[in-house]
Amino acid sequence: MNDKLRIKKLYALSSENKKFSFSLPLKDKIRIGRRDYAVQLRDDEKLGTYILWKNRKYPVEIVRSRQNKYEILFNDISYTFTVETPFSLQRMKVLSSGKGKKEQESLRAPMPGKIIDVLVREGSTVTRGEPVVILEAMKMQNEIQSPVNGIVKSVIAKSNTNVMKDDVLVEIKVE
């Protein structure tokens, strides 16, 4: 990060809105809630990058990164989080207080095709990126994914029926 802005702290914000803070330059310490944990980040040839905690090694793999957004694999569980500076965290607060979020999301067919399978029911919890409907089009079983975290409010799509482009398949209440 740039020295002009003198950033001494960074935050990692998980997809569940949990906040972790780090001091800059990075020290072998991470603060969760009010407690500090002695955690070390190390590299070696055999394991790649790993976290050293209480003398045990836990390999970490960065699956995907896009600027400040990361998806990592840790203990075979994938986590997504963003890295924020004090200013960007502040900005997020300012912006989220101003506008109401969209409450409901209608998932629509991206192209004409045939519904092969509906993977959710009314009341199912879905996470962003989770396949909800399988739509066969262009000879491909396309996974139609949920664009948001939420609860399925109604399922309109039925297996073995044809849909047109932009037909509503599932309605999701945004959480």
Added chain:
Amino acid sequence: MDLSGKSYKAFTERQEALKKQYSRKQAEKQHSKGKLTAHERINLLFDSGTFEEIDAFVTPANQPVEFGKVERTYGDGVIVGHGKVNGRLVFAFAQDFTVMGGSLGNVHAKKIAKIQEMALKMGTPIIGMMDSGGARIQEGVASLSGYAAIFHNIIHSSGIIPQLCVIMGPAAGGAVYSPALTDFVFMVNHTSYMFVTGPNVVKEVLNEDVTADELGGAEVHGRKSGVAHMIYDDEENTILALKKFLAYLPSNNVENPPLVADDGSTPDVNEKLRDIVPDDPNKPYDVKDIIQLIVDKNSFFETAELYAPNLVTGFGRLKGKTIGIVANQPKVLAGVLDIDSSTKGARFIRFCDAFNIPILTLEDVPGFLPGKDQEHAGIIRHGAKLLFAYSEATVPRITIILRKAYGGAFIVMNSKSLGGDFSFAWPTAEIAVMGPDGAVAILYRKELAESKNPAEMKKDLVKKYRDKIANPFIADELGYIDEVIDPAVTRKKIISAFNALSNKWVKVPARKHGNMPL
């Protein structure tokens, strides 16, 4: 001699006055909107202590007619200058919203035009950070003509130096065309807008209620209109991403992209590549998983990620050398080519070609999207753009056929007869005029109609077609592809092929310019 002497008095006073002009109050006003000031943006962009400002003391032009107020401030609402980004010379301008809403007056425009001309002469990238209310009404036609001069400079420099634009506030009316003309547009979520006519005019003329965000926010331009290529959630990350992005590009069209030291951590032979494409040709997969394993670790930088995601475009590195990547994405819309993906791909290819960036194409495409929607909207002429861009490109071009390569789409996606240098295919490739079902239905229509068990007969014929025709081996034996390769050695093959092509030189016949079907 010391600066407190009498002859330096005017000099130091002016310096003090300029400093005073940037008050804390104005900075807080920007911060409260979630925005940074023009100075902070400049500081973030340039390597520490390298930025040199030009024309800091110019004052606004005199008004032809007294109407409205013009603040007599230094700089006229824009900071221009040069400095180092990742150690390389870059020119930049940053509009200052705290001075008359960043409106573009005559002097303001002249400052921008001045560094545009300098950047072109020096052959360095230019970056514009836009945060402006639009033309300065008080200055009338002089302001409009200022815009025109800026546009003309951008077009004049297009294809010679990389021109990047970051929208960090409003850009309305004529102002939108200066980003639109540049190579890549970055936008910040929730605090930047672009539209030709704003929400107020829309309400007045069409009686339609729409918010600035719905009309021309980052989400709209990143996902729907394709005007913006890279979207981030805050200004700091937008600028940091821009710096990272710039490291892939050469400074101008006669240089090669900068070479980054390769740490050698990416294996040249990777058996994981054998397991990504599913056996069932009707099952999708994420082509980005393949890209990640082919390019240097963590070097893939996707462009226009949200727009037409059925075609993935972006930059990556092979042993530290920049390449451009164009890949069909079976995970989205089965990876079809439609109007949006064709224009997205064409524009990306032309950028790579202009700036000496070799192109790698990963192909898995069922064809062009059929239907009234696409035909009526002109898929013929838009698809032709992709064809034109590939065929015209003289940079090294390599194709890997991962799976489907059917019909016109096979031709378009950098086939050898279009001038592609190397075509490789994975054993999973299906190369034919059309998919098995379509082919059987046409060739055996009569037989199928007369058959007692058409379903069974069709199944047999489809299998026969898949085994005998829709495979990479016929194309290989006829020389339309160069080699069928083990997926595991893909990276190794590409690196050696690009090395073989590193001195590629194509002489094109002299002409003013081609006539792309726009």
